[in-house]
Amino acid sequence: MSKIDHSLFSAHEHALDDNFGDCPECGKPLHIKNSKSGPFIGCTGYPECNFSKPLHDKQTTVLKTLDGIACPECASDLAIKKGRFGMFIGCTNFPSCHHIEPIKEKEDTLVDCPKCKKGHLISRTNKYGKQFFACNHYPQCRYVLNFTPVNESCPDCGWGVLIDKKGQLQCPQPACGYKK
Secondary structure: OOOOOHHHHOHHHOOOOOOOOEOOOOOOEEEEEEEOOEEEEEEOOOOOOOOEEEOOOOOOEEEEEEEEEEOOOOOOEEEEEEEOOEEEEEEOOOOOOOOEEOOOOOEEEEEEOOOOOOOEEEEEEOOOOOEEEEEOOOOOOOOEEOOEEEOOOOOOOOOOOEEEEOOEEEOOOOOOOOEO
């Protein structure tokens, strides 16, 4: 029977301790701390030193440079980038130039918004690439549909739009239940 080497478990060299460096303000070590909004990196000199930074930087990463496609503002190359709200096209000369544009243009469905009756429903995509339809008067009107809108009123409840869900026309109102 083999013996366990207890020197592997010494407390001063714990395997789970990460080295986050020293505080740029006071020089004391940085450690992971917790708050009601989640973990962060903070100074061990707290409360004398209030330095903190996010545990995960939500920085934008360049996925691919679009060689030969110039920025309309500064003539630098454009690139496909991924940020906290998904993918977009942005200038490689950031932060000097702040030009950005969506990868996919918003398409107007020409279907009137049944909630505010002022706007149209436009095709959008979320940060994961899933399509949805929202009123173009956002944020004043927050009406959203997850299925393609059809410019017909519901014959049962009178709601101003129907949806095409798997080839079947339905009323988007949960209380109605109309299907065609």
